[in-house]
Amino acid sequence: MIQFEHVYKTYPEGNKALQDVNLHIKKGEFVFILGHSGAGKSTFLKLILREEAATEGKIKVNGFDLTNIKKRRIPYLRRSMGVVFQDFRLIPTLSVYENVAFAMRVTNVKESEIKKRVGYVLSLVGLSHKKDVYPTLLSGGEQQRVALARALAHSPKLIIADEPTGNIDPEMSMEMMELLTAVNSVGTTVVVVTHEHDLAHRFNKRIITIDHGTVVGDELPCAYTRGGRA
Ligand code: ADP
Numbered sequence: 001m002i003q004f005e006h007v008y009k010t011y012p013e014g015n016k017a018l019q020d021v022n023l024h025i026k027k028g029e030f031v032f033i034l035g036h037s038g039a040g041k042s043t044f045l046k047l048i049l050r051e052e053a054a055t056e057g058k059i060k061v062n063g064f065d066l067t068n069i070k071k072r073r074i075p076y077l078r079r080s081m082g083v084v085f086q087d088f089r090l091i092p093t094l095s096v097y098e099n100v101a102f103a104m105r106v107t108n109v110k111e112s113e114i115k116k117r118v119g120y121v122l123s124l125v126g127l128s129h130k131k132d133v134y135p136t137l138l139s140g141g142e143q144q145r146v147a148l149a150r151a152l153a154h155s156p157k158l159i160i161a162d163e164p165t166g167n168i169d170p171e172m173s174m175e176m177m178e179l180l181t182a183v184n185s186v187g188t189t190v191v192v193v194t195h196e197h198d199l200a201h202r203f204n205k206r207i208i209t210i211d212h213g214t215v216v217g218d219e220l221p222c223a224y225t226r227g228g229r230a
Pocket of ligand 1: 011012013015016017035036037038039040041042043044
């Protein structure tokens, strides 16, 4: 699903953001990517989304080999995942319904299908009753749930949440984590990127820790280690 082999990313200014990163996130996993500010988390995300290319090494995401990916294939790569950005990135001039539907209109999906799917994902995140509201009238937690609904709109195999607790209060954070857990329980791979040590350790999930651009820890959930894998 996500595979990094000896990945290096050096920015033109000479900043070594990632160095010899090796990791494998399998289909259906729930993984935290944990690291302090400057550790390389955003760079990791940008590489997965192919907003940046690796300087060295091999990256595979959802069956796409990013080493030599053609430009015209990049939108397909991006559509194979759903990202909940830290700042939500909703369009303020569109209603909740339209924000979610918008993402589906770029593909050739029939309007009747869009209506069904948008209704479904909004009900999943508990916002059916706010479908005609504009994002500015929603709380931070609600905006984030719209962002999750939009990320889920084209049934991606992979959901990435970037600092999901960054812009909302603790209660809403827990709600978002519960929604992500529910999404994961039906088979979607979930990757949560965070700098919050406490958040990552509150759940019994795999935690990949990045520090100064390298993977310094990869802890599996307890059930796995007890199962005798070690
Ligand atoms: P994090 O998301 O964990 O805070 P980043 O991936 O943003 O970490 O940054 C990792 C390192 O790469 C930092 O030293 C940062 O200054 C550097 N960096 C990030 N983006 C750029 C860029 N566009 N140009 C140059 N250096 C960058």
